[in-house]
Amino acid sequence: MPELNDHCGHGMGTDLEAKDWININAEDLKRIQPYYPVLQGEMDIIWHSPRPFSSASIIRSAQGEFLLKRSHHSFRSVADLQQEHHFIAHLARKGVAVPHIFSNAQGRTATALDDWVYELYEKVPGEDIYADQQSWKSFFVAQHALHAGKALAHLHVAAADFLPDQSRITQYLISNQKIIESSSILQAFADRIRQSPALSKYFAQYPVSDDFLALLLRLQQPLLAQFPKFKKIWTHNDLHASNLLWRNGSDQAEVAAVIDFGLADLASIPYDFAVAIERNFIDWLALDQGNDLHIDFEGLCAFIRGYVRIGENLEQLDFVSDILPLVHIDFALYELEYFVEITRNETHAKAAYAYLIEHTYWFVSAQGQDFLAQLQRIIHARGEHV
Template sequence: MENVTGDPQLDIVAQRWPDITLAEAADVLSRLRHPLRALELLTRSGRPTAAGVMIRANEGDVFIKRYALSVRDAASILPYHGFVHHLAKRGISTPTFMPFADDLGGSAPGGPIWATDSALTIGGAVYEVCAKAEGDDRYIDALSWDPPRTVSEAEQLGAFMARMSMAAEGYDAPRPAAPNPFQNRFGLFATADFDAAVKAWLEERPVVRDYLKSTDRHLMQDLDLHRRYVEKVSGPYGALPSCWTHGDPHISNFLWQGDRPSSIFDFGLADRNTALFDLVETLERNTIRFVSIMNGDDDAYCADTAAAIIRGYNGVIPLSSSDLALVADMLPVCQSEAALNWIAYYVEGTHRPQDAAWCYDISLMGHTAWFARPSGQRYLDAIRMAA
């Protein structure tokens, strides 16, 4: 997306990676196990962590995404490709990833050319290809945290996410062991020994640790804001069964038919968490207008949309009052680990320190602080009472 408004809150999601060219797309498609010919570049998808393009090929439209190896590698991509295949086999409409030829070789600027199943590495980049998803891309221009247009869409979104969580059962791939800058995990802020966990987490992420030191951040002191929620969440969350989650269920990552999602895509933030985490993310992404809130409108939340999402989810997977209490306690810290983790991406991947500052000052601190203010408290009360 482009930040046509000039709002610094939206500059964080403006595309910065070089566009995929038609010639580049043609090269990638020629390396598939079943090669395709690129005929026409249809649309570009501006994403802050990758470059994406829809291509008309000789056998239909396909979507190509390119990550820089500084962001992620094939080992971190293939587990979520497997998750997508698992969901598709269990009736969730989502485009699966196409395999590349097994006998690739050669080299490109930055390194060799090689493929592992559905991930292709060429020099300093890794590619994935999937068919076009089915449905109406009505939210293609939606901004981060924009809500669905109708309560009916919100209710159907909740029901879809519950069905997807049920379909996720049985996919037992472990989460990638090595940290990378592009993950959405919930675990650090659900840990009983929180201080020890944070210190160990930072030791595994020296780029984040060094950024905090170089900018004179006082993380352990600043996290006093989060501790009240961690203390409530750590016990009950730890008792939940783990499963793979989408991690970014914003309306723009769905295609639609009528008032129902017809397909889900963009699993780049998928990881092993719990089913309840994806419900929390659905609420955070679609019912709290954080861009407006951080610009001074504290009441920019959508309680009716949140109630509808929960109502739809509850119709498929019943939610107890204790479930909703846990959802309410998770919401203020559901993005806190990701906010800290993405510092490494903005320091190493884009070399824009102002964006790393956004991760800390706005996403980590500002978003959580809102939940302690009167508007945030009213929102959380609405969540607890939703069912």
């Protein structure tokens, strides 16, 4: 397996691989420097992120250290990123620990240059102790999961009055509940594919089975009457261990900041809560070795205990176990579309398609059904493993 270095990063499995996007380099710094007063003078690049979907680096100038993020214009625009940044700024005003985003000389928090769109963030004091950790891996200790639960609850409370009737303007690489909340999940699934040339072409070559479509329909039935009752709020939709920064590197460390709102969109508390469970406590990366997956029940219980200490509308959590089998559906199509159309990475597209199918089927396996029953009991017990 390749070692983690400047040219390898996280992919769709456990192995490191060549990055889809080249690292930020001296040419990027030269190009972006005139737009940000805090970047004047000599600059150095001191770290490259291994995470996918964009390029991000810690840079140092005479004024301090910053995180510079660069995304391709094919899936991110200044207008879209400013909408994301408005959400982050709203959370900051409500007391959520999030990084400050610097405006350029034109007063915008995103800068388009040539084929790229740049964002400049403060480097949050604290430690990125999960920097090398793949998504879909558990917290190192349950105490971290407890503090992550608190952080998500604080975010949901703060987000309650942010643009509840306005969804994300971008149509690329976000996460939401649009398909699974539809009155006709099969029609919504088909429409989503039909509206995307990339997905239309891919599913024409690799159609899903009638059995899979029947499964979607069956899994949605308990939710049809519930989704209209959930208050729509903007949510993070990707809260996992490596999207949190920590006050120190100890087992008792508290969250210093919530980062990476790239998948944020209008959804609901139970949706975002289910996403967090799916991202953190089930070892999906071992799914290709069989259906018997490791589940971090200790961390899961701690996460729920942390959330219920601060969260509101806790009765909505009672439906998380019903949402969980479908929570990956909408994002899976955004992700597959990104790999087919934007990066044109056939290996990643194949993996994303497999995750779409295999994640869903796992929840109706013996272990998946047992997990959902246990999850429901744990939620009812507010985080106690019963």
